[in-house]
Amino acid sequence: MQDEFNDPLWRTVLSGAQMLFVAFGALVLMPLITGLDPNVALFTAGLGTLLFQVVTGRQVPVFLASSFAFITPIILAKGQFGLAATMGGVMAAGFVYTFLGVAVKIKGTGFIDRLLPPVVIGPVIISIGLAMAPIAANMAMGKAGDGSELIHYQTAMMISMPALLTTLIVAVFGKGIFRLVPIISGVLVGFGMAFFFGVVDTAKIAAAPWFALPHFTAPEFNWQAILFIVPVALAPAIEHIGGVIAVGSVTGRDYLKKPGLHRTLFGDGIATTAAGLLGGPPNTTYAEVTGAVMLTKNYNPKIMTWAAIFAISLAFIGKFGALLQSIPVPVMGGILCLLFGSIAAVGMNTMIRHKIDLSEARNLVIVSVTLVFGIGGMLIGTGTGQNDFGLKGIALCAVVAIALNLILPGNDSWKHKKADEPLL
Numbered sequence: 441m442q443d444e445f446n447d448p449l450w451r452t453v454l455s456g457a458q459m460l461f462v463a464f465g466a467l468v469l470m471p472l473i474t475g476l477d478p479n480v481a482l483f484t485a486g487l488g489t490l491l492f493q494v495v496t497g498r499q500v501p502v503f504l505a506s507s508f509a510f511i512t513p514i515i516l517a518k519g520q521f522g523l524a525a526t527m528g529g530v531m532a533a534g535f536v537y538t539f540l541g542v543a544v545k546i547k548g549t550g551f552i553d554r555l556l557p558p559v560v561i562g563p564v565i566i567s568i569g570l571a572m573a574p575i576a577a578n579m580a581m582g583k584a585g586d587g588s589e590l591i592h593y594q595t596a597m598m599i600s601m602p603a604l605l606t607t608l609i610v611a612v613f614g615k616g617i618f619r620l621v622p623i624i625s626g627v628l629v630g631f632g633m634a635f636f637f638g639v640v641d642t643a644k645i646a647a648a649p650w651f652a653l654p655h656f657t658a659p660e661f662n663w664q665a666i667l668f669i670v671p672v673a674l675a676p677a678i679e680h681i682g683g684v685i686a687v688g689s690v691t692g693r694d695y696l697k698k699p700g701l702h703r704t705l706f707g708d709g710i711a712t713t714a715a716g717l718l719g720g721p722p723n724t725t726y727a728e729v730t731g732a733v734m735l736t737k738n739y740n741p742k743i744m745t746w747a748a749i750f751a752i753s754l755a756f757i758g759k760f761g762a763l764l765q766s767i768p769v770p771v772m773g774g775i776l777c778l779l780f781g782s783i784a785a786v787g788m789n790t791m792i793r794h795k796i797d798l799s800e801a802r803n804l805v806i807v808s809v810t811l812v813f814g815i816g817g818m819l820i821g822t823g824t825g826q827n828d829f830g831l832k833g834i835a836l837c838a839v840v841a842i843a844l845n846l847i848l849p850g851n852d853s854w855k856h857k858k859a860d861e862p863l864l
Contacts, residue, residue, distance in 0.1 A: 452746060453746050455736065455746070457750055458736070459503055459743055460747040461624075462729055464621075464624060465621060467505040468482070469623060469627075469775070470507070470508055472764060472772060473515070473772055477654055477655045477719065477720075478761055479760070480655060480656060481505070481506055483654050483755035484715035484719075484723070485503075485504060485505035485720070485723065487714055487752065488504040488712070488715055489711070489723075489751075491707065491711050491714060492504050492710070492711050493744065494707075496699040496703050497703075498742070500684065500695050500741060501687060501733055501739055501741045502687055502729065503725070503748070504708065504724060505751075506724075507721065507723060507724035508779065509565075509568050509672055509724070510669070510676070511572060512572050513529075514526055516668070517529060517665050517668050517669055522660075523657055525659075525660045525662035525664075526669070527657055527719055528659040529669030529670065529716075530712065530715060530716030530721070530722050531661075531712075532661075532666040533670055533673035533722055534710065534711070534712035534722070535713065536674070537673060537677060537680075538709035538710065540552065541705035541708075542706070545700075549696070552677075552681070555842065555845075557845065558794035559796050559807065560842055561787070563787065563791075563807045563810035563811050563814070564810060564814065565786055566814075567787075567811060567813075567834055567837050568783055568784075568787070569785070571814055575776075576777050576780050577777065579773025580596065580600035580777055581593055581597065581600070581770075581773070582595065582597075582769060591768060591770060595770075596770040596773075599630055599633045599634050599639070599774070601774060603629055603771050604774035604775060604777055604778060606625050606630070608622075610622040617736075623779075626771075626775045627775065630774055631767055640766055641766050644766055645759060645763050651756055651757060651758060652757075652758030654755050654756070656718045657719030659719075670835070674842070676722065677705065680704065680705065680708050683724070687733060690734040708723065708725070729744075791807075806848070809840060810840060813836050814834055814836070814837030817833070820832065
């Protein structure tokens with residue numbers, strides 16, 4: 441496949457830098473929200489992309505980086521179990537991807553269609569977005585997760601709302617490559633406003649070394665943390681499949697057949713496992729990069745190799761990481777008001793696109809219970825001590841949605857969908 445791409449080296453390298461630029465805002469946003477090290481996220485995104493290319497024979501032009509679906513469970517798991525145990529859960533989520541890859545290889549894609557139809561995927565994704573809505577609002581108002589004030593309300597709103605407005609304008613009215621970088625645009629405007637109001641801590645930037653090793657964190661394996669995070673891996677797995685189909689439609693290739701869905705899932709799993717091993721966020725394919733591939737008409741997978749190399753290189757610039765970590769909370773909060781709502785909208789669109797009829801009792805039951813369990817804070821079990829069992833939030837709603845779909849009559853309806861209307 442590689443013989444058909446004869447681009448000059450300089451053009452391939454420049455395209456790789458452009459792809460990283462497109463992915464950059466979303467890439468670092470996730471670790472900044474969850475309190476992970478952005479330099480580690482850059483390193484594991486680059487490493488994960490390279491591992492994915494090895495597994496898939498460098499045939500798919502995708503870039504792997506931080507998955508937003510894991511924001512909620514990582515924040516909650518860090519507070520309850522600590523960072524090391526959370527990373528053990530991330531590694532376990534990577535094993536889920538690899539298991540799905542093996543299952544697809546053995547049983548075909550019908551296995552996933554039956555386990556995760558749109559009536560399951562939709563409400564789980566909606567829950568992932570809306571469960572974090574209060575945190576986004578608090579951050580936009582300059583508050584910490586517990587509601588305590590970090591930055592005065594008026595100042596915070598003068599920072600967060602311009603950041604949100606800029607993101608909206610660029611997303612809707614941006615042309616060309618700029619349409620693909622609304623998050624970066626919002627961060628730059630918000631950071632500028634924060635600097636104007638004097639709430640940026642420049643001392644840490646000045647004190648940081650120019651070159652430094654990222655702060656890698658070794659994982660610990662806590663079965664509670666693993667059970668807390670693993671169910672969430674199902675939503676990004678679907679996101680991955682959708683991403684592979686999308687980039688295939690752009691390039692005119694069927695990547696589900698060659699290199700095969702089992703290999704792309706396995707590659708995603710290896711990348712996520714490697715991220716958890718080093719203290720980085722789980723990886724997934726980036727829609728922004730697919731958009732850039734479509735816009736530039738450059739389908740050469742080698743450009744993702746260079747994007748990965750640039751990401752790994754940036755990870756060792758200490759001042760760069762300190763600059764990212766100095767971005768005040770309201771900047772992130774303003775952008776998250778759009779981002780979390782967008783995630784929920786993806787879930788709604790999943791159900792609309794596949795014509796999920798909520799007048800049917802079966803569908804109504806699955807969607808209703810999933811949403812309330814996911815957003816309402818339902819807890820199954822005690823979950824108060826290190827040795828207690830407890831499922832709640834996104835993990836609980838994912839398990840409940842899958843269980844209801846398998847138990848309730850009519851769970852074979854996916855078989856009757858038209859051939860031109862695929863589930864995924």
